[in-house]
Amino acid sequence: MEVTQQAFNRDGNIHLGQHVLAEFFECDSNILNNIDKVEKYMVDAALECGATIVQKCFHMFNPHGVSGVVIISESHLAIHTWPELGYAAVDLFTCGDKCDPKVAYEFLKKKFNSGNALFTELKRGMLDEESHKVAQKTFEIV
Amino acid sequence: MEVTQQAFNRDGNIHLGQHVLAEFFECDSNILNNIDKVEKYMVDAALECGATIVQKCFHMFNPHGVSGVVIISESHLAIHTWPELGYAAVDLFTCGDKCDPKVAYEFLKKKFNSGNALFTELKRGMLDEESHKVAQKTFEIV
Numbered sequence: 001m002e003v004t005q006q007a008f009n010r011d012g013n014i015h016l017g018q019h020v021l022a023e024f025f026e027c028d029s030n031i032l033n034n035i036d037k038v039e040k041y042m043v044d045a046a047l048e049c050g051a052t053i054v055q056k057c058f059h060m061f062n063p064h065g066v067s068g069v070v071i072i073s074e075s076h077l078a079i080h081t082w083p084e085l086g087y088a089a090v091d092l093f094t095c096g097d098k099c100d101p102k103v104a105y106e107f108l109k110k111k112f113n114s115g116n117a118l119f120t121e122l123k124r125g126m127l128d129e130e131s132h133k134v135a136q137k138t139f140e141i142v
Numbered sequence: 143m144e145v146t147q148q149a150f151n152r153d154g155n156i157h158l159g160q161h162v163l164a165e166f167f168e169c170d171s172n173i174l175n176n177i178d179k180v181e182k183y184m185v186d187a188a189l190e191c192g193a194t195i196v197q198k199c200f201h202m203f204n205p206h207g208v209s210g211v212v213i214i215s216e217s218h219l220a221i222h223t224w225p226e227l228g229y230a231a232v233d234l235f236t237c238g239d240k241c242d243p244k245v246a247y248e249f250l251k252k253k254f255n256s257g258n259a260l261f262t263e264l265k266r267g268m269l270d271e272e273s274h275k276v277a278q279k280t281f282e283i284v
Binding site: 016019021023025054056058059067068069071073078080082089091093118119120122125133136137 | 209276
């Protein structure tokens with residue numbers, strides 16, 4: 001897992017990955033209920049933020065809603081949509097310093113025509129600054 | 143998406159899903175670097191917590207590390223492993239009140255022979271208690 005050995009310290013701390021938990025509200029329900037569009041936008045979001053796609057799988061639920069994941073060399077992007085609520089829960093998890101998951105967040109916000117969206121960014125896999133071993137603590141909120 | 147319309151209020155609040163972010167430390171590196179075992183344990187973890195599996199995809203990195211996702215009717219389970227650090231970052235996201243992601247967490251902790259593990263549980267897709275529309279706010283930490 002070549003990229004994961006590069007802990008990065010964009011903001012002074014050392015950690016393996018950054019995880020954006022995003023909530024998209026007031027989205028276009030027709031988009032959220034269209035598996036082809038959701039898949040295309042998630043793939044494009046990965047590419048937009050500079051990720052390398054290795055696998056993907058998407059599923060359409062009956063009567064509505066799409067779930068899907070794009071596995072990238074740098075971790076994964078995941079989505080679950082509730083078209084009936086105009087809502088999507090999205091996870092954008094990247095490792096290394098090549099990708100910025102917030103670029104994917106901004107891209108998806110536009111593509112879903114989201115009238116309102118929120119995200120929280122977490123640091124995952126905190127590394128001890130001296131030993132560079134993984135520190136046994138939970139994520140930190142940026 | 144049949145299950146997602148059932149907001150649940152196990153603890154008095156109404157939300158669509160519960161998302162456990164888990165960090166597994168001091169794991170058996172041979173397990174974390176074995177795609178067949180990682181996939182089997184993730185699938186079994188989904189079944190253990192009562193989920194219905196709809197798709198899965200796993201990827202082995204060169205020289206080491208596994209990433210994978212199990213999409214379930216109730217959302218998804220995702221994993222990224224760093225065998226060289228004995229560390230795995232795992233997401234266990236379930237919707238409805240049928241599954242408890244903490245059951246999957248305990249199961250994986252044993253299967254990975256993790257000497258130390260931590261998790262944080264989030265509520266995602268908060269619903270307004272009166273209108274039952276999705277509330278435009280971020281997750282809450284349980």
